Amino acid sequence: MTTEQRVALVQGQLDAYNNRDIDKFCSFYHPEVTAYRLGQDGPFCVGMETFRKLYDEKFRNTPDLHCTLKSRIVLNNKVLDEESVVPSGSHVVAIYEFKDGLIKDIWFAY
Numbered sequence: 001m002t003t004e005q006r007v008a009l010v011q012g013q014l015d016a017y018n019n020r021d022i023d024k025f026c027s028f029y030h031p032e033v034t035a036y037r038l039g040q041d042g043p044f045c046v047g048m049e050t051f052r053k054l055y056d057e058k059f060r061n062t063p064d065l066h067c068t069l070k071s072r073i074v075l076n077n078k079v080l081d082e083e084s085v086v087p088s089g090s091h092v093v094a095i096y097e098f099k100d101g102l103i104k105d106i107w108f109a110y
Helices: 003-018 022-026 048-061
Strands: 029-037 066-075 078-086 090-099 102-109
Touching (some): 003 022, 003 066, 003 078, 003 090, 003 102, 022 048, 029 048
Parallel strands (some): 029 102
Antiparallel strands (some): 078 090, 090 102
């Protein structure tokens, strides 16, 4: 994948997240998507079924949910986004890794 393709995937999922469009959001992720919180043992989410359920609930239950991109770094085959999320006020770094032209793994640091 090119840098432009990786950045387009990450931006696309961010836009879909902000629109709370679960189908579009999930379309950027690999069927075997795995999500981690840095500093915790093991993933907190494995597979598309669990991923979709987690985010669909978040989208439905948080009508003012919005993520603002503060900065983006492309480092080899990873994209790192610094984000601010409302209404929680979270300051998050998301690290995206890719497989088969989709986002496969995501790590969150906050």
